Amino acid sequence: MTDAAIAIDQLSKTYEGGKQALDNVSFEVPRGSIFGLLGPNGAGKSTLINILAGLVNKTSGSAAIWGFDIDRNPRNSKASIGIVNQEILFDPFFTPYETLEIQAGLYGVPRAKRRSMELLRAVHLDDKANAYARTLSGGMKRRLMVAKAMVHAPPVLVLDEPTAGVDIELRQQLWSYVRGLNQAGVTVVLTTHYLEEAEELCDRIAIINHGRLIANEPTRTLVGKAKEKLVEVTVDRDVAEAPASLRFEKVELKGDRVLAITYAKDQANAGDVFAAVQAQGYGIIDVSTREADLEDVFLSLTRAANA
Ligand SMILES: Nc1ncnc2c1ncn2[C@@H]1O[C@H](COP(=O)(O)OP(=O)(O)OP(=O)(O)O)[C@@H](O)[C@H]1O
Numbered sequence: 001m002t003d004a005a006i007a008i009d010q011l012s013k014t015y016e017g018g019k020q021a022l023d024n025v026s027f028e029v030p031r032g033s034i035f036g037l038l039g040p041n042g043a044g045k046s047t048l049i050n051i052l053a054g055l056v057n058k059t060s061g062s063a064a065i066w067g068f069d070i071d072r073n074p075r076n077s078k079a080s081i082g083i084v085n086q087e088i089l090f091d092p093f094f095t096p097y098e099t100l101e102i103q104a105g106l107y108g109v110p111r112a113k114r115r116s117m118e119l120l121r122a123v124h125l126d127d128k129a130n131a132y133a134r135t136l137s138g139g140m141k142r143r144l145m146v147a148k149a150m151v152h153a154p155p156v157l158v159l160d161e162p163t164a165g166v167d168i169e170l171r172q173q174l175w176s177y178v179r180g181l182n183q184a185g186v187t188v189v190l191t192t193h194y195l196e197e198a199e200e201l202c203d204r205i206a207i208i209n210h211g212r213l214i215a216n217e218p219t220r221t222l223v224g225k226a227k228e229k230l231v232e233v234t235v236d237r238d239v240a241e242a243p244a245s246l247r248f249e250k251v252e253l254k255g256d257r258v259l260a261i262t263y264a265k266d267q268a269n270a271g272d273v274f275a276a277v278q279a280q281g282y283g284i285i286d287v288s289t290r291e292a293d294l295e296d297v298f299l300s301l302t303r304a305a306n307a
Pocket residue numbers: 015016017019020021039040041042043044045046047048
Protein backbone atom coordinates (compact mmCIF):
# COMPACT_ATOMS: atom_id res chain seq x y z
CA MET A 1 0.00 0.00 0.00
CA THR A 2 1.30 3.42 -0.92
CA ASP A 3 0.79 6.42 1.28
CA ALA A 4 0.11 8.69 -1.69
CA ALA A 5 -3.23 10.52 -1.63
CA ILE A 6 -3.89 9.09 -5.10
CA ALA A 7 -1.82 6.37 -6.76
CA ILE A 8 -2.44 5.64 -10.41
CA ASP A 9 -0.64 2.74 -12.02
CA GLN A 10 -0.62 1.91 -15.72
CA LEU A 11 -4.13 3.17 -16.13
CA SER A 12 -5.68 2.82 -19.58
CA LYS A 13 -9.14 3.50 -20.93
CA THR A 14 -10.51 2.72 -24.34
CA TYR A 15 -14.13 3.77 -24.84
CA GLU A 16 -16.62 1.66 -26.74
CA GLY A 17 -16.09 2.60 -30.34
CA GLY A 18 -12.33 2.42 -29.93
CA LYS A 19 -11.31 5.87 -28.68
CA GLN A 20 -8.34 5.45 -26.35
CA ALA A 21 -8.64 8.23 -23.79
CA LEU A 22 -5.89 7.05 -21.42
CA ASP A 23 -2.76 5.17 -22.41
CA ASN A 24 -0.80 3.55 -19.61
CA VAL A 25 -0.81 6.51 -17.23
CA SER A 26 1.05 6.24 -13.91
CA PHE A 27 1.59 8.92 -11.28
CA GLU A 28 1.08 9.66 -7.61
CA VAL A 29 -0.45 12.65 -5.91
CA PRO A 30 1.46 13.29 -2.67
CA ARG A 31 -0.64 13.71 0.46
CA GLY A 32 -1.05 17.33 1.47
CA SER A 33 -0.27 18.75 -1.95
CA ILE A 34 -2.18 20.93 -4.37
CA PHE A 35 -1.70 18.96 -7.55
CA GLY A 36 -2.46 20.29 -11.02
CA LEU A 37 -3.62 17.97 -13.79
CA LEU A 38 -3.21 19.86 -17.04
CA GLY A 39 -3.75 19.04 -20.66
CA PRO A 40 -5.35 20.33 -23.82
CA ASN A 41 -9.02 19.69 -24.58
CA GLY A 42 -9.75 16.02 -24.95
CA ALA A 43 -6.46 14.95 -23.35
CA GLY A 44 -8.17 12.52 -20.98
CA LYS A 45 -8.36 14.49 -17.72
CA SER A 46 -12.09 14.03 -17.18
CA THR A 47 -11.83 10.35 -18.05
CA LEU A 48 -9.21 9.94 -15.35
CA ILE A 49 -11.28 11.80 -12.78
CA ASN A 50 -14.42 9.90 -13.71
CA ILE A 51 -12.56 6.62 -13.19
CA LEU A 52 -11.57 7.78 -9.70
CA ALA A 53 -15.17 8.78 -9.06
CA GLY A 54 -16.42 5.36 -10.13
CA LEU A 55 -18.39 6.87 -13.02
CA VAL A 56 -16.27 5.37 -15.81
CA ASN A 57 -14.83 1.84 -15.85
CA LYS A 58 -11.16 1.63 -16.62
CA THR A 59 -9.94 -0.82 -19.25
CA SER A 60 -6.78 -1.81 -17.38
CA GLY A 61 -4.38 -0.68 -14.68
CA SER A 62 -5.14 0.29 -11.11
CA ALA A 63 -5.94 3.29 -8.98
CA ALA A 64 -6.02 3.82 -5.24
CA ILE A 65 -7.36 6.74 -3.22
CA TRP A 66 -5.92 7.31 0.25
CA GLY A 67 -4.52 3.78 0.06
CA PHE A 68 -7.85 2.18 -0.92
CA ASP A 69 -7.91 0.39 -4.25
CA ILE A 70 -10.94 1.51 -6.27
CA ASP A 71 -11.80 -2.11 -7.25
CA ARG A 72 -11.04 -3.93 -4.03
CA ASN A 73 -12.23 -1.27 -1.64
CA PRO A 74 -14.72 0.93 -3.50
CA ARG A 75 -16.59 2.11 -0.40
CA ASN A 76 -13.52 3.41 1.35
CA SER A 77 -11.99 4.83 -1.80
CA LYS A 78 -15.21 6.73 -2.59
CA ALA A 79 -15.48 7.99 0.98
CA SER A 80 -11.94 9.37 0.67
CA ILE A 81 -12.61 11.64 -2.26
CA GLY A 82 -14.87 14.58 -3.02
CA ILE A 83 -15.26 15.50 -6.66
CA VAL A 84 -16.48 18.71 -8.21
CA ASN A 85 -17.40 17.93 -11.81
CA GLN A 86 -17.47 20.25 -14.75
CA GLU A 87 -21.23 19.96 -15.02
CA ILE A 88 -23.34 21.63 -12.40
CA LEU A 89 -25.55 18.94 -10.90
CA PHE A 90 -28.21 19.44 -8.27
CA ASP A 91 -31.94 19.69 -7.94
CA PRO A 92 -32.96 23.29 -8.69
CA PHE A 93 -35.91 23.04 -6.31
CA PHE A 94 -33.85 22.41 -3.21
CA THR A 95 -32.19 25.18 -1.27
CA PRO A 96 -28.40 25.15 -0.81
CA TYR A 97 -28.90 24.06 2.80
CA GLU A 98 -31.17 21.20 1.77
CA THR A 99 -28.80 20.23 -1.04
CA LEU A 100 -25.98 19.77 1.49
CA GLU A 101 -28.19 17.93 3.98
CA ILE A 102 -29.35 15.49 1.28
CA GLN A 103 -25.79 14.90 0.14
CA ALA A 104 -24.73 14.28 3.75
CA GLY A 105 -27.57 11.76 4.01
CA LEU A 106 -26.37 9.98 0.86
CA TYR A 107 -22.92 9.65 2.39
CA GLY A 108 -24.33 8.47 5.70
CA VAL A 109 -23.01 11.43 7.68
CA PRO A 110 -24.82 11.37 11.05
CA ARG A 111 -26.86 14.50 11.85
CA ALA A 112 -24.62 15.43 14.75
CA LYS A 113 -21.63 15.51 12.42
CA ARG A 114 -23.22 17.51 9.63
CA ARG A 115 -21.88 20.99 9.09
CA SER A 116 -24.00 22.35 6.31
CA MET A 117 -24.10 25.94 7.59
CA GLU A 118 -20.36 25.94 8.23
CA LEU A 119 -19.73 24.77 4.66
CA LEU A 120 -22.09 27.40 3.25
CA ARG A 121 -20.29 30.08 5.23
CA ALA A 122 -16.96 28.86 3.91
CA VAL A 123 -18.09 29.31 0.31
CA HIS A 124 -19.87 32.62 1.09
CA LEU A 125 -23.35 31.24 0.51
CA ASP A 126 -24.72 31.41 4.05
CA ASP A 127 -27.06 34.25 3.09
CA LYS A 128 -28.45 32.02 0.32
CA ALA A 129 -28.96 29.00 2.58
CA ASN A 130 -32.71 29.05 2.05
CA ALA A 131 -32.96 30.29 -1.54
CA TYR A 132 -33.84 27.90 -4.34
CA ALA A 133 -30.68 26.60 -5.99
CA ARG A 134 -32.07 27.62 -9.38
CA THR A 135 -32.00 31.28 -8.34
CA LEU A 136 -28.22 31.20 -7.73
CA SER A 137 -25.77 32.74 -10.18
CA GLY A 138 -23.35 30.48 -12.07
CA GLY A 139 -20.51 31.28 -9.69
CA MET A 140 -22.70 30.62 -6.66
CA LYS A 141 -23.77 27.26 -8.09
CA ARG A 142 -20.18 26.30 -8.58
CA ARG A 143 -19.33 27.21 -5.02
CA LEU A 144 -22.31 25.16 -3.86
CA MET A 145 -20.84 22.22 -5.82
CA VAL A 146 -17.58 22.62 -3.90
CA ALA A 147 -19.42 22.65 -0.57
CA LYS A 148 -21.39 19.59 -1.70
CA ALA A 149 -18.17 17.71 -2.47
CA MET A 150 -16.92 18.41 1.06
CA VAL A 151 -19.95 17.24 3.13
CA HIS A 152 -18.37 13.91 4.02
CA ALA A 153 -15.06 15.62 4.90
CA PRO A 154 -12.95 13.65 2.41
CA PRO A 155 -9.15 13.90 2.69
CA VAL A 156 -8.91 14.42 -1.09
CA LEU A 157 -10.81 17.04 -3.08
CA VAL A 158 -10.80 16.95 -6.87
CA LEU A 159 -11.87 20.00 -8.83
CA ASP A 160 -12.45 19.46 -12.55
CA GLU A 161 -12.20 22.87 -14.27
CA PRO A 162 -13.67 24.60 -11.24
CA THR A 163 -13.27 28.13 -12.48
CA ALA A 164 -14.55 27.79 -16.03
CA GLY A 165 -17.00 30.65 -16.43
CA VAL A 166 -16.39 32.00 -12.94
CA ASP A 167 -15.46 35.67 -12.77
CA ILE A 168 -12.13 36.79 -11.37
CA GLU A 169 -13.35 37.90 -7.97
CA LEU A 170 -15.24 34.69 -7.31
CA ARG A 171 -12.32 32.72 -8.61
CA GLN A 172 -10.09 34.40 -6.04
CA GLN A 173 -12.62 33.57 -3.31
CA LEU A 174 -12.82 29.98 -4.46
CA TRP A 175 -9.05 29.69 -4.43
CA SER A 176 -8.68 31.20 -1.02
CA TYR A 177 -11.18 28.64 0.24
CA VAL A 178 -9.30 25.82 -1.51
CA ARG A 179 -6.00 27.06 -0.07
CA GLY A 180 -7.59 27.12 3.38
CA LEU A 181 -8.78 23.54 2.95
CA ASN A 182 -5.31 22.53 1.84
CA GLN A 183 -3.76 24.23 4.87
CA ALA A 184 -6.22 22.29 7.01
CA GLY A 185 -4.79 19.09 5.53
CA VAL A 186 -6.95 18.37 2.47
CA THR A 187 -5.08 17.17 -0.61
CA VAL A 188 -6.37 19.04 -3.65
CA VAL A 189 -6.27 17.94 -7.28
CA LEU A 190 -7.40 20.39 -9.88
CA THR A 191 -7.66 20.40 -13.62
CA THR A 192 -7.57 23.76 -15.26
CA HIS A 193 -6.99 25.45 -18.57
CA TYR A 194 -5.68 28.52 -16.78
CA LEU A 195 -1.96 27.89 -16.70
CA GLU A 196 -1.12 30.88 -14.57
CA GLU A 197 -3.64 29.63 -12.04
CA ALA A 198 -1.93 26.24 -11.91
CA GLU A 199 1.45 27.90 -11.63
CA GLU A 200 0.32 30.03 -8.73
CA LEU A 201 -1.56 27.36 -6.81
CA CYS A 202 -0.03 23.98 -7.47
CA ASP A 203 2.99 22.40 -5.78
CA ARG A 204 3.20 19.81 -8.46
CA ILE A 205 1.89 19.48 -11.99
CA ALA A 206 1.21 16.54 -14.28
CA ILE A 207 0.50 17.09 -17.95
CA ILE A 208 -1.57 14.70 -20.05
CA ASN A 209 -1.60 14.88 -23.82
CA HIS A 210 -3.59 12.50 -26.03
CA GLY A 211 -4.06 10.15 -23.09
CA ARG A 212 -0.36 9.99 -22.23
CA LEU A 213 1.46 11.45 -19.27
CA ILE A 214 4.13 13.78 -20.64
CA ALA A 215 5.23 15.53 -17.45
CA ASN A 216 4.92 15.09 -13.70
CA GLU A 217 7.11 17.38 -11.66
CA PRO A 218 7.25 20.03 -8.98
CA THR A 219 5.88 23.24 -10.51
CA ARG A 220 9.22 24.99 -10.10
CA THR A 221 11.15 22.28 -11.91
CA LEU A 222 8.65 22.33 -14.72
CA VAL A 223 8.79 26.08 -15.13
CA GLY A 224 12.59 25.85 -15.03
CA LYS A 225 12.44 23.56 -18.04
CA ALA A 226 11.42 26.27 -20.40
CA LYS A 227 13.83 26.11 -23.28
CA GLU A 228 13.39 29.65 -24.46
CA LYS A 229 14.05 32.95 -22.86
CA LEU A 230 12.99 36.40 -23.92
CA VAL A 231 15.08 39.53 -23.71
CA GLU A 232 13.93 42.99 -24.72
CA VAL A 233 16.64 45.35 -25.83
CA THR A 234 16.09 49.09 -26.13
CA VAL A 235 18.49 50.58 -28.66
CA ASP A 236 19.72 54.11 -29.25
CA ARG A 237 18.01 54.82 -32.55
CA ASP A 238 14.90 53.84 -34.47
CA VAL A 239 14.83 50.41 -36.04
CA ALA A 240 13.00 50.30 -39.36
CA GLU A 241 12.48 46.55 -39.26
CA ALA A 242 13.72 43.68 -37.13
CA PRO A 243 17.22 42.93 -38.46
CA ALA A 244 17.11 39.68 -40.40
CA SER A 245 20.68 38.75 -39.63
CA LEU A 246 19.96 38.21 -35.96
CA ARG A 247 19.83 34.43 -35.82
CA PHE A 248 17.62 33.69 -32.86
CA GLU A 249 14.32 31.84 -32.39
CA LYS A 250 12.30 34.98 -32.85
CA VAL A 251 13.06 38.68 -33.27
CA GLU A 252 10.23 41.17 -33.08
CA LEU A 253 10.12 44.90 -33.22
CA LYS A 254 8.14 46.41 -30.33
CA GLY A 255 7.81 50.11 -30.74
CA ASP A 256 10.46 52.05 -32.64
CA ARG A 257 13.45 51.17 -30.52
CA VAL A 258 12.69 47.94 -28.71
CA LEU A 259 13.71 44.54 -30.05
CA ALA A 260 12.08 41.52 -28.40
CA ILE A 261 14.42 38.62 -28.93
CA THR A 262 13.60 35.03 -28.01
CA TYR A 263 16.54 32.67 -27.81
CA ALA A 264 17.05 29.01 -26.95
CA LYS A 265 18.74 28.79 -23.56
CA ASP A 266 20.85 25.83 -24.60
CA GLN A 267 22.17 27.60 -27.68
CA ALA A 268 22.75 31.17 -26.67
CA ASN A 269 22.87 33.47 -23.70
CA ALA A 270 21.97 37.10 -23.13
CA GLY A 271 25.57 38.11 -23.93
CA ASP A 272 25.25 36.59 -27.42
CA VAL A 273 22.05 38.57 -27.95
CA PHE A 274 23.63 41.87 -26.91
CA ALA A 275 26.71 41.20 -29.02
CA ALA A 276 24.55 40.48 -32.07
CA VAL A 277 22.56 43.69 -31.56
CA GLN A 278 25.75 45.73 -31.18
CA ALA A 279 27.25 44.06 -34.25
CA GLN A 280 24.32 45.56 -36.17
CA GLY A 281 25.58 48.98 -35.16
CA TYR A 282 23.07 49.73 -32.41
CA GLY A 283 23.98 51.02 -28.99
CA ILE A 284 22.12 49.35 -26.12
CA ILE A 285 20.23 51.70 -23.79
CA ASP A 286 18.29 49.23 -21.67
CA VAL A 287 17.50 45.53 -21.37
CA SER A 288 14.82 43.49 -19.64
CA THR A 289 14.34 39.76 -19.48
CA ARG A 290 11.31 37.67 -18.75
CA GLU A 291 11.42 34.23 -17.22
CA ALA A 292 9.45 31.75 -19.22
CA ASP A 293 6.30 30.64 -17.47
CA LEU A 294 4.30 27.48 -17.41
CA GLU A 295 2.54 28.40 -20.61
CA ASP A 296 5.80 28.21 -22.55
CA VAL A 297 6.68 24.87 -21.00
CA PHE A 298 3.21 23.52 -21.62
CA LEU A 299 3.30 24.54 -25.26
CA SER A 300 6.77 23.21 -25.89
CA LEU A 301 6.02 19.90 -24.16
CA THR A 302 2.73 19.33 -25.94
CA ARG A 303 4.27 20.39 -29.26
CA ALA A 304 7.16 17.98 -28.75
CA ALA A 305 4.75 15.19 -27.81
CA ASN A 306 2.60 15.84 -30.89
CA ALA A 307 5.59 15.93 -33.24
N1 LIG B 1 -18.20 8.42 -23.22
C1 LIG B 1 -17.29 8.54 -24.19
N2 LIG B 1 -17.32 7.76 -25.29
C2 LIG B 1 -16.38 7.86 -26.26
N3 LIG B 1 -15.36 8.73 -26.23
C3 LIG B 1 -15.26 9.55 -25.16
C4 LIG B 1 -16.21 9.50 -24.09
N4 LIG B 1 -15.86 10.42 -23.17
C5 LIG B 1 -14.74 11.03 -23.64
N5 LIG B 1 -14.38 10.50 -24.84
C6 LIG B 1 -13.20 10.87 -25.64
O1 LIG B 1 -12.05 10.59 -24.89
C7 LIG B 1 -11.06 11.62 -25.05
C8 LIG B 1 -10.70 12.21 -23.70
O2 LIG B 1 -11.82 12.95 -23.22
P1 LIG B 1 -11.82 13.66 -21.79
O3 LIG B 1 -13.16 14.26 -21.60
O4 LIG B 1 -11.33 12.71 -20.78
O5 LIG B 1 -10.74 14.81 -22.01
P2 LIG B 1 -10.42 16.09 -21.13
O6 LIG B 1 -8.94 16.15 -21.03
O7 LIG B 1 -11.19 16.06 -19.87
O8 LIG B 1 -10.91 17.27 -22.04
P3 LIG B 1 -11.64 18.64 -21.65
O9 LIG B 1 -10.61 19.48 -21.03
O10 LIG B 1 -12.09 19.13 -22.96
O11 LIG B 1 -12.75 18.27 -20.73
C9 LIG B 1 -11.68 12.62 -26.02
O12 LIG B 1 -11.22 12.31 -27.31
C10 LIG B 1 -13.16 12.36 -25.91
O13 LIG B 1 -13.80 12.67 -27.12
